Amino acid sequence: MTDDSKQPLKQLEKELNYTFSDKPLLEQALTHRSYAAEHGPDVPDYEVLEFLGDAVLELVISKLLYDRFGTQFKEGELTRMRASLVNESTLSSLAKKMKLGDYLRLGHGEEKSGGHEKPSILADAFEALIGAIYLDGGIEQAFKFVEDVFGELLDMVENGGLDKDYKSTLQEVTQAKFHAVPSYKTVEVVGPAHDRHFTVSLQLEGKELAIGKGHSKKEAEQDAARKALGSLKDKNI
Numbered sequence: 001m002t003d004d005s006k007q008p009l010k011q012l013e014k015e016l017n018y019t020f021s022d023k024p025l026l027e028q029a030l031t032h033r034s035y036a037a038e039h040g041p042d043v044p045d046y047e048v049l050e051f052l053g054d055a056v057l058e059l060v061i062s063k064l065l066y067d068r069f070g071t072q073f074k075e076g077e078l079t080r081m082r083a084s085l086v087n088e089s090t091l092s093s094l095a096k097k098m099k100l101g102d103y104l105r106l107g108h109g110e111e112k113s114g115g116h117e118k119p120s121i122l123a124d125a126f127e128a129l130i131g132a133i134y135l136d137g138g139i140e141q142a143f144k145f146v147e148d149v150f151g152e153l154l155d156m157v158e159n160g161g162l163d164k165d166y167k168s169t170l171q172e173v174t175q176a177k178f179h180a181v182p183s184y185k186t187v188e189v190v191g192p193a194h195d196r197h198f199t200v201s202l203q204l205e206g207k208e209l210a211i212g213k214g215h216s217k218k219e220a221e222q223d224a225a226r227k228a229l230g231s232l233k234d235k236n237i
Contacts, residue, residue: 029132034107046128053131060146092119095126114194166225
């Protein structure tokens with residue numbers, strides 16, 4: 001990369017709260033195989049770093065869950081918690097928050113097809129980034145990065161879990177208390193085909209209980225159900 005193209009990476013390092021000693025490692029973590037294929041065998045892509053980062057991420061998340069919940073839950077529950085944290089949807093969302101897609105190096109075809117926003121590519125690059133941090137700074141730096149980035153999500157796991165089916169839970173509650181089931185209506189869909197944003201209205205007996213948002217209709221409905229459950233709990237209903 002030229003000196004001019006390296007400048008944005010300084011901004012990314014600020015977002016990461018980590019400065020690389022080995023800058024080529026960071027560049028590799030941002031390089032998709034389509035870019036490497038177009039620029040010759042001397043340009044490494046992020047796939048090997050992704051392989052390493054996947055293992056490091058699983059280890060760190062396992063340790064964080066063990067520290068928090070090791071005396072409360074058995075192995076099966078901890079495994080489900082980890083799966084709710086380490087998956088394409090969660091990792092791509094975290095990557096979007098740090099605008100990782102803006103820094104990816106993609107081949108022309110992948111770039112034209114919206115590769116900078118594809119969840120699979122973002123999730124893979126996120127894992128590659130963790131692998132690069134591990135190689136550059138060791139396990140302590142990788143642990144710190146993962147703990148900082150996943151902090152809020154770990155709190156959500158503590159309060160009920162990311163993988164919880166809020167729609168089913170809400171339906172059980174409303175049937176028991178009101179003898180009625182909630183309905184969901186999509187009220188807005190915005191964004192290009194590769195990056196849709198859905199807004200859903202959740203209603204019960206004609207009254208709106210909550211508004212949910214997400215990158216899919218299902219995600220938006222789950223968000224609305226989660227908010228409705230919280231509202232009912234706050235009102236002691």
